[in-house]
Amino acid sequence: MRILVTGSAGFIGFHVARRLLEDGCTxxxxxxxxxxxxxxxxxxRHAILQAHDNFTAHEVMMQDAEALEVVFARAEPEMVIHLAAQAGVxxxxxxxGTYIGSNIVGTSTLLExxxxxxxxxxMMASTSSVYGANALLPFSEAHRCDHPLSLYAATKKATEDLAHAYAYNWTIPTTVFRFFTVYGPWGRPDMALFKFIADMYAGKPIDVYNNGDMAxxxxxxxxxVEAVRLLSRVPPRRAGEADPGASPVAPYRVVNIGNSQPVSLMAFIEAIENATGLTCVRRYxxxxxxxxxxxxxxxxxxxxxTGFRPSTPLQAGVDAFVAWYRTHYAASLQQ
Structure with a gap:
């Protein structure tokens, strides 16, 4: 299958693209x-993907309609996985303006x-941030998401609504997945795991928000990646399917992808200390x-x-990230 992946040099896009290549996809x-x-x-990340004969890279901004049209006309993708976005709360x-341009304008250009x-x-990435002020736990796709608490969340919810309108008006089978705090090797430097470990190795204190009362x-x-791969095989065929995130009027569904096991921020920090052998100084x-x-x-x-549920224990995942970090930044750690 020919699959177009936006954001292919990003953390999640890289891992998704690499798995698809391993599966024999173009x-x-x-x-x-x-x-x-x-x-x-x-x-x-892109260099690793380009080692595969079946990978082609295009350096294109999502807002560039003409460049996108050229890519689509040449590639004729059978599936599109939209992971490009401006992230970060x-x-x-x-x-x-960066979020409006990248997330809303970029996604609407892609939808055209x-x-x-x-x-x-x-298939399109959204985020658990869209649940906003919703106090019902655990977060279900059936819950309303009317009160975003950040502009990031608001733009991602807007992209969900745009995708639904296109699914309805042009019968485009659409799956939106809401990610919950994704981490692992090759992760983003702005995310807590990366930042905490970089600061700890540098001998700096780490910032612990809400005095540590977070999960x-x-x-x-x-x-x-496995969840996305399996969901790719079950596109919504019609309106009104039985799952809680399905649209009653369009071939469209929303699906949560999380570990279903919230972890306190303090337990997260302890897992990092276990993996690194370092003790951090906390700045509350x-x-x-x-x-x-x-x-x-x-x-x-x-x-x-899909018959699948994420289940990797936090300590195992943090250990894997720390092993990658030590290898990737070995030269700086020795200074």
């Missing part, structure tokens, strides 16, 4: 190589390309704007659709 990668974080890390307070080049299945449903990258700070105190995924829909 993968067309699109990435804008933005400088939100270290571009060299993105280029290293806190940065959305500093650079709102899909309208002209109908894939068999469109996250941490999802290991290999589990997420208040809750940051846009953050939520805890996340917890109800993944019963994922299990029903």
């Amino acid at each position: 993968v067309i990668g699109i990435d804008g190589m933005t400088d939100y974080y270290d571009v060299s890390l993105k280029r290293q 806190r940065y959305s307070l500093e650079a709102p 390309a899909l309208r002209r080049h109908r894939p068999l299945h469109f 996250r449903d941490f999802t290991y990258i290999d589990d997420l 700070l208040p809750m940051q704007p846009g953050d939520v105190p805890r996340t917890w995924a109800d993944c019963s829909a994922l299990l029903a659709l």
Whole structure:
């Protein structure tokens, strides 16, 4: 199958594309190589993918309609997995225009390309952040998501709504997956695991928000990739399917992908200390704007659709990340 993956140089896009290549698929990668974080890390990920004969890379911004049209016309993808986005809750307070441009304008530009080049299945990443002020736990796809707490969350919910409208008006089978705090090797430098470990090796204190009273449903990258891979095989065929995230009027569904086991921030830090053999100095700070105190995924829909549920223990996942970090940054750690 020919599969177009947007954000293929990103953390999740890289892992998804690599697994698809291992499965024998032809993968067309699109990435804008933005400088939100270290571009060299993105280029290293792409270099690994380019070792495969069936991978083609295009450096294209999602807002560039003409460039997207050229890629679609040449590649004729049978499936599109949209993972490109401007991520990060806190940065959305500093650079709102970046989120509007990348997430909303970029996604709407992609959807217009899909309208002209109908894939068999469109898959798109969203986030647990869309649950916002929802206090019902665990988060279910059936819950309303009307009160986002960050601009990032608002833009991702907007992309869900845009995708639903296109699924309805042009009968594009669409699966939206809501990710819950994904981590693992080749992860983003702006995420807590990477930041904590970098600071600990540098002998710096780590920032612990809400005085440590937080919990996250941490999802290991290999589990997420497997969930996406299996969901790709079960596109929504019609409106009104039985799962809780299914649309009553369009071939569209939303699916949570999480570990279904929220972990306290303090337990997360202890797992890092276990993996590194270091003891960190904690700097306790208040809750940051846009953050939520805890996340917890109800993944019963994922299990029903695929027979799979993420289950990698946190310590095993953190150990794997630390092993990658030590190898990847060995030179700097020896200084």
